Structures are given as C-alpha cells and as structure tokens.
Amino acid sequence: MxxxxxxxxxxxxxxxAIWYGCSTPQEESxxxxxxxxxxxxxxxxxxxxxxxxxxxxxxxxxxxxIAVHFALAVVYPEAGNIGGGGFFVIRQKEGTYHSLDFRExxxxxxxxxxxxxxxxxxxxxxxxxxxxxxxxxxxVDGMVKAHEKFxxxxxxxxxxPAIDLxxxxxxxxxxxxxxxxxxxxxFQQYSTVDPVQFTGKDWVTGDRLVQTQLAETLTRIRDxxxxxxxxxxxxxxxxxxxxxxxxxxxxxxxxxxxxTWRDPLVGQYKDYKIITMGPPSSGGLIILQMxxxxxxxxxxxxxxxxxxxxxxxxxxxxxxxxxxxxxxxDSDYYPVPIEALLDEAYLKSRFLTFDPEKATPxxxxxxxxxxxxxxxxxxxxxxxxxxxxxxxxxxxxxxxxSSVVVDGAGFILNNEMDDFSIKPGHPNMFGVLGGEAxxxxxxxxxxxxxxxxxxxxxxxxxxxxxxxxxxxxxxxVFQTIxxxxxxxMGMQExxxxxxFHSQWQPEVISxxxxxxTGNLQQALESKGHVxxxxxxxxxxxAILRLPDGRLEGGADPRGMDAAAGF
Ligand code: DON
Numbered sequence: 001m002x003x004x005x006x007x008x009x010x011x012x013x014x015x016x017a018i019w020y021g022c023s024t025p026q027e028e029s030x031x032x033x034x035x036x037x038x039x040x041x042x043x044x045x046x047x048x049x050x051x052x053x054x055x056x057x058x059x060x061x062x063x064x065x066i067a068v069h070f071a072l073a074v075v076y077p078e079a080g081n082i083g084g085g086g087f088f089v090i091r092q093k094e095g096t097y098h099s100l101d102f103r104e105x106x107x108x109x110x111x112x113x114x115x116x117x118x119x120x121x122x123x124x125x126x127x128x129x130x131x132x133x134x135x136x137x138x139x140v141d142g143m144v145k146a147h148e149k150f151x152x153x154x155x156x157x158x159x160x161p162a163i164d165l166x167x168x169x170x171x172x173x174x175x176x177x178x179x180x181x182x183x184x185x186x187f188q189q190y191s192t193v194d195p196v197q198f199t200g201k202d203w204v205t206g207d208r209l210v211q212t213q214l215a216e217t218l219t220r221i222r223d224x225x226x227x228x229x230x231x232x233x234x235x236x237x238x239x240x241x242x243x244x245x246x247x248x249x250x251x252x253x254x255x256x257x258x259x260t261w262r263d264p265l266v267g268q269y270k271d272y273k274i275i276t277m278g279p280p281s282s283g284g285l286i287i288l289q290m291x292x293x294x295x296x297x298x299x300x301x302x303x304x305x306x307x308x309x310x311x312x313x314x315x316x317x318x319x320x321x322x323x324x325x326x327x328x329x330d331s332d333y334y335p336v337p338i339e340a341l342l343d344e345a346y347l348k349s350r351f352l353t354f355d356p357e358k359a360t361p362x363x364x365x366x367x368x369x370x371x372x373x374x375x376x377x378x379x380x381x382x383x384x385x386x387x388x389x390x391x392x393x394x395x396x397x398x399x400x401x402s403s404v405v406v407d408g409a410g411f412i413l414n415n416e417m418d419d420f421s422i423k424p425g426h427p428n429m430f431g432v433l434g435g436e437a438x439x440x441x442x443x444x445x446x447x448x449x450x451x452x453x454x455x456x457x458x459x460x461x462x463x464x465x466x467x468x469x470x471x472x473x474x475x476x477v478f479q480t481i482x483x484x485x486x487x488x489m490g491m492q493e494x495x496x497x498x499x500f501h502s503q504w505q506p507e508v509i510s511x512x513x514x515x516x517t518g519n520l521q522q523a524l525e526s527k528g529h530v531x532x533x534x535x536x537x538x539x540x541x542a543i544l545r546l547p548d549g550r551l552e553g554g555a556d557p558r559g560m561d562a563a564a565g566f
Contacts, residue, residue, distance in 0.1 A: 032492030032553040032563055039551045039565030040064055041541040042380035043079070046170055047071040048564035050161040051382060054153065056566065061384040062090065062150035063158055065392050066143045068380050070162035070218065073139075074211060075170050077412055078179065078400050079378040079468065082217070082229065084414040085138035086394025087277045088146055089264055089452040091461060093387035097266065097275045097454075098149075102142025102259035103445040104135025104416045109248040112439045115422040127422050128429060130190045131247025133402040133415035135446060139394060140221055140229040142259040149261075159222040166218060166410075169210035173560065177203035186403035192244040195405035213410025230254040237408035245404060256443075267342065269295060272485060273456040277393075278338065279331035282324045283451025285341055286474035287481070289323070290316045292347045294482075301487040307523030308356065314502040314509050314529060317475060318362055319350045321432065321504035329437035330445040336437075359528035362507040376400070377450065377468030381543045383461065383551055383565075389543075391452035393466045393473070398429055419446035430470035433505060449473040455481065461545050463491075467556070469538035472501040476538035480554075484544065491544035495554035499537040510534045 033039070040051030050071040051064040059067070065088065072080025088100040113120075115127045127133055147155055172180070184199045197211050220228035228234060235254045242249045265284040267274045269291040276284035293316050299309040327337055340346060353360055377395035395414070396402075402415040421434030428434070430449070438447045451474045455463040463484065467476045476499055483494035498515035502508065508530045521531060536558040543563075544552045553563030 030493040030496060031490055032495070032555060033565060034546070035551050035553070035565035037385040037551070037566060038383060039543050039553050039563060040068060040380065040382050041543055041553045041555050041561065041563045042068055042072065043378045043539060043541065043559055043561050044072060044076045045560065045562035045564070046075045046165065047080070047380070048562045051380070052564040052566065053161070054158065055384055057153065057157070059153040059158075059384070060150065060386060061382040061388040061390045062146050063153045064382045064384065065380070065390040066147055066151065067158040067161055068382065069139065069143055069392065069394060070159050071165060072378055072380070072394070073411065074162050074165040074214060074218075076378060078183070079376045079394070079396055081137075081394060081396050081401070081412065081414065082139050082221070083134075083137045083406070083411045084394060084396040084401060084416065085135070086142065086392060087281060087448070087450055087452050088142065089275060089277055089391040089454055090150065091275055091389045091454045091456070095456070095459060097264045099262050099264035099277055100142055100146055100259055101262050101280065101445070102138035102145070103280050103448060104138050104414055105253075105257060106417070106420070106440055106442050106444045106446070107136055107248045107253045108250065108256075108442045110417070110440050110442050112441065114440060115417075120423075122423050122426050127418040127420070128398060128415050129186065129403050131242055131245035131402065131404055131413075133417050134247065134249060134404065134413040135416040136249055136253045136257045137414060138257060138259050141226055141257055144226045145259050145261070155225060156222045159218055163215050163218045163222060166211040166215035169208035172203055172205065172207050172209055174205040175560065176209075177205055177207060180209070183400045183403070186400060187405060190245075190403035191405045191407070192241060193407035195407070195410070197410065198405065211410055213408060215410075217409045217411060230257060234409050237406050240408070241404065241406045247404075265338070267291065270485070271457055272462065274453060274481075275456065276453040277451060279328060279336045279447075280445040281448040281450050282328040283449050283474040283477065284453070285328060285338065286320050286324065286449075287451060287453065287478045288342055289320045289347060290474075290478050291481075292342060292344065293351055296348075299482065299486050301483075303518070304523065306518075307520050310500055310509070310520070310524060311356065311359070311527050311529070312354075313475075313478075313500070315351075315354050315360060317502040318360065318504045321471075322362070324447075325433040325435065325504070327437060329434075329447050333441055333444045334437045357527060362504050377470070377473075379452065379466035379468055379539070379541050381464035381466065381541050383464060383543050383545070387461055389454055389461055389464045391454050391464045391466050393450035393452045393468070395450065395468065416446055419448060427505075430472075431506060432471045432503060451477045453477055453481075463542060463544050465540065465542040467538040467540040471503050472499075472537050475499075475501045475503075476540055480540050480542060491542055491552040491554035495540045495542060495556050501537050508532045510537070512537055
C-alpha cells in the first residue's frame with residue numbers, strides 16, 4: 001500500500017474504522033482507545049478484532065498474537081504473512097521476558113556471491129524480486145513454538161478466524177483495492193503461475209477478496225501444525241514453485257527450519273526497563289545505544305529545545321548506524337560484540353566528537369540512497385487481562401515480498417535475502433550498508449532492524465511498542481518512547497507526532513510532511529544538517545498502561561491501523 005501520510009484521507013479512514021466497528025483515532029483527537037483490561041493494536045481492524053475475540057474467549061496475549069499473526073496473513077497480505085518471518089518479545093505478567101526469533105534463514109544453497117555477476121557487480125533486483133529473493137520462511141514454526149510454550153487455547157481455535165477470512169473473503173477499501181491493482185504487474189512477472197486470486201480483476205472499493213488456496217494451506221496448518229507447512233503438499237508446492245522459477249529453497253531447507261528462543265536484550269533508561277530484540281535484529285541494540293547515550297543530556301520538545309534534541313538524536317543515529325554496518329549480524333554466525341556496543345564508556349567515547357552546535361560529517365564511504373518505500377512490514381501489540389504482553393513485528397521485507405505467490409498454496413514469499421549485505425558497501429533497499437558480518441551464508445539469518453519492544457516501570461508493565469519501516473524502525477520506536485517518557489505525551493499523541501530519521505549514510509535528516517514547525521528547519525540547517533522530506537515514516541502500533549491500570553492504544557493514523565479491546 002502506498003500509504004503516504006495525507007491528513008485529508010483521515011475522514012475516509014475514520015469511516016472505514018466505524019464500518020469495521022473498531023476505534024481509529026480522529027484527526028483532532030490525541031487520545032487513543034482506552035480500555036479497562038485488554039487491548040490489541042494492529043495494522044488492520046479485522047485482525048485487531050480477531051485478537052480481541054480471542055482475548056474475550058479467555059485466551060492470553062500469546063494466543064491472541066498467534067491469531068492476529070495468521071489473520072494479518074489474510075487481510076494484510078503485503079506484510080502479514082506465513083511466507084516471511086519476524087520476532088516476538090513477550091513479557092509474562094510475573095515479570096519474565098522471552099524473545100522468539102522466527103526470522104527467515106538463508107537457504108542451504110545460498111552463498112555470499114549469489115547476487116553478483118561474473119564481474120562481481122550486483123545483478124539488478126535479484127535479491128529483491130523473484131525466487132532467489134526469498135529466505136526460508138519462519139513464521140509458521142514461530143507460531144507453533146510460541147503456542148507450545150505459552151498457548152492456553154487450542155491451536156485450531158487460533159487459526160480458524162484466519163481460515164474464515166480467507167475462505168469467506170473480506171471487503172476491500174479503496175486503498176486496499178488500489179494496492180492489489182498496483183501489485184498486479186509484479187505478481188504476473190515474478191510468479192510462475194498467475195495468482196488470479198490477486199490479479200484476476202481490477203479491484204474496486206467494496207469488492208470481496210477470497211483466497212481459497214490460502215484457506216486450504218491454513219487448514220493444513222490448523223490440522224497438522226508445523227508439518228502442515230514444512231512437509232507434505234505445502235512444502236512440495238513451495239519447492240515446485242522454486243524449481244519452476246529458478247529458486248533454491250529445498251525440502252531440506254524447509255524440514256530444517258527452526259525458530260529460536262533467545263534472551264531478549266534488557267536495558268535501563270532512568271526509571272524504565274527496556275525489553276527488546278537482540279541479534280539478528282539490530283533494532284534493540286540501536287535503541288539501547290541511543291537511550292544509553294541520551295541519558296546524559298536533558299531533552300525537551302519545547303520551543304528551541306526541540307531542534308537541540310533533533311540534533312542530538314541525529315548525531316546519535318549517525319554513530320549508531322555506523323556501528324550497525326560494521327558489527328551487527330546474526331550472532332549465531334558472527335560474534336556481535338553486544339556488551340561492548342552497550343558499554344557506558346564506549347558510548348561516551350563515541351560522543352566525544354559531539355558538538356551541540358554543529359553536525360559531524362559522516363565518514364566518507366560509498367553513498368547509500370535512502371529510498372522512499374511503502375510500509376510493508378507490520379507490527380502489532382497485545383496486552384491481555386492477566387497483564388501478559390506481546391510485541392510482534394513481522395515482515396515479507398518489501399511490498400508484497402518477492403512478488404512470488406506459491407502456486408497451489410496461495411501465499412506470498414518474502415524477499416528478505418536483500419537484508420543481507422549482498423556486496424560489501426552496497427546499500428540494501430533501505431539504504432543501509434553492511435559488510436563481512438552480514439554477508440550471505442547458508443542457514444544464517446539476515447540482519448534486521450525490527451524492534452518489538454516492551455517497557456516496564458517500577459516492575460510493572462508500562463508500554464508495548466513497535467513499527468514497520470525498514471531502517472527507520474529503531475528510530476521511530478526510539479522517538480515514540482521519548483515522546484512519552486520525556487515529553488509527557490499520551491500513547492496516541494506520541495504515535496501521531498511527526499517523525500524524523502537519520503542513519504549515518506545518506507548524510508541527511510529525513511522528515512515527514514509538516515514536521516518542520518516553527519524555526520526547526522533553520523535551526524537544524526544552521527548546525528550543518530541537510531533536510532529531505534519523505535512519505536510517512538513508520539506505522540507505530542503501541543499500548544500504554546496508564547497510572548490507574550487502564551490501557552491506552554496508539555494506532556498509527558498513517559495507515560488504517562486500529563485498536564480494539566475491552
Ligand atoms: O527486517 C528488516 O529490518 C526489514 N526486512 C523490515 C522491512 C520493513 O520494515 C518494510 N517496511 N517498510
């Protein structure tokens with residue numbers, strides 16, 4: 001979906017929200033949905049409703065998260081997925097933390113030079129579209145593992161809502177109809193068999209999208225769990241698709257795929273504990289490095305102080321994204337120096353060159369081009385009545401992933417291989433650089449920026465937060481946290497606030513339309529910053545626990561995101 005942040009579309013989005021019976025923020029309102037006990041905030045009202053209904057049946061936050069994940073694979077197929085991967089960060093009510101890594105893996109036949117021609121040059125789009133762009137999907141194994149450890153309702157009950165949505169269909173909004181029309185050409189070019197469920201007509205508002213093959217695949221997953229996807233007919237469909245399209249994912253790749261429970265990264269910022277995703281995500285490290293640096297600097301969003309904060313933030317981002325390029329990768333394959341990167345003395349040393357009045361030029365390296373992209377990852381946040389919380393970010397990577405729909409199985413495959421460093425110094429689709437640490441290797445997970453995060457205050461759940469947005473994910477999560485805990489905003493207000501992003505290379509601050517209020521532009525330019533406007537940054541879906549124990553949702557108005565709860 002090309003969801004630019006265009007305020008005049010709010011009226012339509014609100015109508016859509018009312019039609020679905022969910023709460024989406026009004027333009028003038030800065031308070032999100034408030035509920036007494038439980039909440040789901042996701043990219044699609046129907047998926048949020050599925051999660052709410054699971055919670056009403058007595059399911060816990062993990063049950064609801066699994067059901068929302070499968071529902072998004074149907075109603076938000078550009079990013080919600082069974083052909084991709086992601087991360088769960090979980091906080092159990094008693095204060096234990098877990099993270100589940102169901103990121104895709106490089107196929108066994110993958111190798112560092114697989115996207116280069118005989119002269120060592122990158123072959124255009126090979127890591128981005130078509131069969132070689134896909135990593136081995138992890139989402140289904142992730143959902144199964146999460147259910148085995150924490151699920152309380154029967155597995156089948158969590159998949160059934162998605163099966164119903166796929167087989168009965170759901171009604172498209174204008175934005176959704178346009179999205180499928182725009183994707184048609186790529187689907188037909190890159191899939192080996194025309195996926196007529198998406199391409200068979202020119203979609204208009206009010207059409208019903210039915211996905212029969214996907215419903216059958218989900219039914220197999222409902223009945224057989226992991227085996228319904230990684231073995232039997234679905235695995236055979238995937239491999240047949242690969243063979244027809246010149247891809248390399250094999251039956252062995254599918255059989256061997258395993259998601260992994262990992263210790264989340266845990267850091268402290270003032271009174272707040274931050275529980276977030278470690279490698280193979282860079283996101284948790286980035287926000288902990290930034291918060292660890294910022295704690296020595298007073299920040300404010302009032303008047304001229306806001307420019308000082310944005311300057312400080314940009315200078316932190318430059319240093320941290322330079323670290324990302326050099327040191328961050330899948331820690332199963334590369335020794336990511338987590339402790340050293342978060343070491344207080346190290347963070348201070350990185351900031352010795354900080355000048356509050358002047359931008360530090362980024363080191364001269366091959367220029368990365370930050371692309372304007374649609375937000376095709378998705379994040380959702382869940383809190384259940386018991387106080388358990390799940391923060392989940394999941395993705396196909398780019399819009400509609402590789403644009404390959406597995407014939408017979410009806411789902412879209414990811415193009416996550418582009419998140420590897422396909423050639424040292426060559427930027428990925430988000431303009432971020434990488435080198436040896438993040439090179440392509442069989443079985444390895446490509447470095448991610450996804451930052452599902454949970455905050456605690458005084459030992460109690462405080463916030464659940466995350467967003468899509470490629471390399472802008474960690475900085476959007478960072479800004480949302482700072483908006484609440486430093487600038488005193490409520491959840492919805494913090495989510496609505498205009499965003500800024502910088503990432504070392506390219507050496508610019510990008511900002512959303514309307515972000516440059518007052519004399520911000522002049523103040524930042526006078527420090528030597530270059531500013532560029534771009535389309536909406538991120539889609540943060542978050543939940544804040546208010547002092548009286550109620551929950552406030554923050555559903556991002558940049559999309560049709562919606563909060564639902566009770
Ligand atoms: O894992 C990552 O960092 C990327 N594959 C996320 C992609 C994303 O957020 C797409 N949305 N703009």
